[in-house]
Amino acid sequence: MSTLTALSLQQLRPHATQRREIRDHGAPGLYLIVQPKPTGSKSWALRYRDARGKSAKLALGPVDLTADDNLSTDDKAPQVGDPLTLADARALASLLLREKARGIDLVARYAAKSRRKNVADAEANSFKVLAVEFFRTYKTKRSHERPRRWRDGARLLGLVWRRGDDPARIEPEVLPGSLCDVWATRPVTEITRREIEDVVEDAKAKNIPGLIADNPDPSENRGRKVLSILSVFYGWLGKRRHIDSNPTTSIEAPHAPKARDRILTGAELRWVWLAADQLRFPYGPIVRLLLLCGQRLNETAAMCRSELNQDYSVWKIPPSRTKNHKEHLLPLPLLARDIIGAMPKIENRDLVFSVGGKSPPSNWSRTKRDLDAGMAAIARNERGKAVNIPHWTLHDLRRSCASGLQHIRIDPVVIEKTLNHSSGPHTGGLAAVYQRDPLIDDRRTALSSWARFLAMVADAKLHSAHEAFLLSSDDDVRSHNLRHFRECIRAGGERWQSYIDALTGKKPAKLADLTSERRRRSK
Numbered sequence: 001m002s003t004l005t006a007l008s009l010q011q012l013r014p015h016a017t018q019r020r021e022i023r024d025h026g027a028p029g030l031y032l033i034v035q036p037k038p039t040g041s042k043s044w045a046l047r048y049r050d051a052r053g054k055s056a057k058l059a060l061g062p063v064d065l066t067a068d069d070n071l072s073t074d075d076k077a078p079q080v081g082d083p084l085t086l087a088d089a090r091a092l093a094s095l096l097l098r099e100k101a102r103g104i105d106l107v108a109r110y111a112a113k114s115r116r117k118n119v120a121d122a123e124a125n126s127f128k129v130l131a132v133e134f135f136r137t138y139k140t141k142r143s144h145e146r147p148r149r150w151r152d153g154a155r156l157l158g159l160v161w162r163r164g165d166d167p168a169r170i171e172p173e174v175l176p177g178s179l180c181d182v183w184a185t186r187p188v189t190e191i192t193r194r195e196i197e198d199v200v201e202d203a204k205a206k207n208i209p210g211l212i213a214d215n216p217d218p219s220e221n222r223g224r225k226v227l228s229i230l231s232v233f234y235g236w237l238g239k240r241r242h243i244d245s246n247p248t249t250s251i252e253a254p255h256a257p258k259a260r261d262r263i264l265t266g267a268e269l270r271w272v273w274l275a276a277d278q279l280r281f282p283y284g285p286i287v288r289l290l291l292l293c294g295q296r297l298n299e300t301a302a303m304c305r306s307e308l309n310q311d312y313s314v315w316k317i318p319p320s321r322t323k324n325h326k327e328h329l330l331p332l333p334l335l336a337r338d339i340i341g342a343m344p345k346i347e348n349r350d351l352v353f354s355v356g357g358k359s360p361p362s363n364w365s366r367t368k369r370d371l372d373a374g375m376a377a378i379a380r381n382e383r384g385k386a387v388n389i390p391h392w393t394l395h396d397l398r399r400s401c402a403s404g405l406q407h408i409r410i411d412p413v414v415i416e417k418t419l420n421h422s423s424g425p426h427t428g429g430l431a432a433v434y435q436r437d438p439l440i441d442d443r444r445t446a447l448s449s450w451a452r453f454l455a456m457v458a459d460a461k462l463h464s465a466h467e468a469f470l471l472s473s474d475d476d477v478r479s480h481n482l483r484h485f486r487e488c489i490r491a492g493g494e495r496w497q498s499y500i501d502a503l504t505g506k507k508p509a510k511l512a513d514l515t516s517e518r519r520r521r522s523k
Helices: 006-011 085-103 106-124 127-137 151-155 193-205 220-239 266-276 281-294 297-301 334-341 364-383 397-407 412-419 429-434 442-457 460-468 475-491 493-503 513-520
Strands: 018-024 030-034 042-049 057-060 314-318 328-331
Touching: 030 085, 042 085, 057 085, 057 106, 085 106, 106 364, 127 151, 127 220, 151 220, 193 220, 266 281, 266 364, 266 442, 266 460, 281 297, 281 334, 281 364, 281 397, 281 442, 328 442, 397 412, 397 442, 412 442, 442 460, 442 475, 460 475, 460 493, 475 493
Parallel strands: none
Antiparallel strands: 018 030, 030 042, 042 057, 314 328
């Protein structure tokens, strides 16, 4: 056959079933390899006799059909494994034959180099290496910052960074039996959809790999968590071109949990408040602050002294610790300030609620069980018999706070700003763009009113008298009494004290007439 040219390389067609080897007479031992259909891929190979006189073959690399006028235009010398034009392949074949003439074993040298390169590529594309890189570099679209709970996500895959660790500089701990342990060296391209589905099903039925389940019963939520972090991880891999297709896209997500609507009653709020005083340090003060301020558990438990002003009257939560990645200013009522002021200061440590000062409290599952037991005991002593308290979660304290503020007629805009909601009907959309007043004084009034209500609820007799007052007489009187209560609790000071005195019998019991009486006097 005549010498190969750039044009003939492009015109050569693969055979339907047979592999073809075409010798190039422009360089000794150089062959063009054409694979059969459907791939029809083309590559270069060098055939020669080794030191023992036996036939040997060395794969040089794939064919580069982009341009070739029989001259290599790249200043870099062609290497084994690179895409090679015809000129590059001839130059490389001549170079290798000269090395062979000097006694170099070409197969031993270049095949071993190729194996090392394959091993290095496999390690660079392994599940563990890419998972670590993911948590070091991934940023959310909205905030362009690392996700607020990125440590929780890393733990689901088996990577543990301690609080304060910089993932860019510190290597994580790998949990035994976790995905980053079991799939540590596996290339991400080899992990199939079926394997991911099995992991999700195991998480639902038993536990997340490498973690001990707090709830031994089947849990859809566990499966959702694992699938969620794997979906984000594989989406990131696709954008970085580590994979061609995302195996998680077609996996059906476990059912979402039903939206919770649990609101604690007045008696339950009292039992929580009193039972919190019996919890081990520092969990009790945190639970009381959750009830007083309605903030999220992680935000409250990790409160830092640097976030508080000098007299603890304002708490500034930085964007890095809020769910919506926006700074949150929260005016604190006196009762909350007293709780914070009673916390012992740890030298050179910033955390308010901590035993050693290095990390915020954890193991909230055990704390919730202790809290439930304390509430049951207090309720039994109060009622004289066992009381069935429906299941509730610590996050329900946030909903109870918001509903309590609604009950005493706090403006919905103030409630949403107090909770740091950014997508509600009063704070999202255009309102978020144009209505920028933080309403600090209104929020201070709201939380101070709620603190007065909790202080009243904590006294069983006082709370019973309050409920009896609101339910007394006919509908018109009830409505008037409710309005009077709301006016007094929002006003605070003497107005609120007069209401409390009336409940305890120190003032006339017909409180419905107090407001109209004051109006007549003012005239």
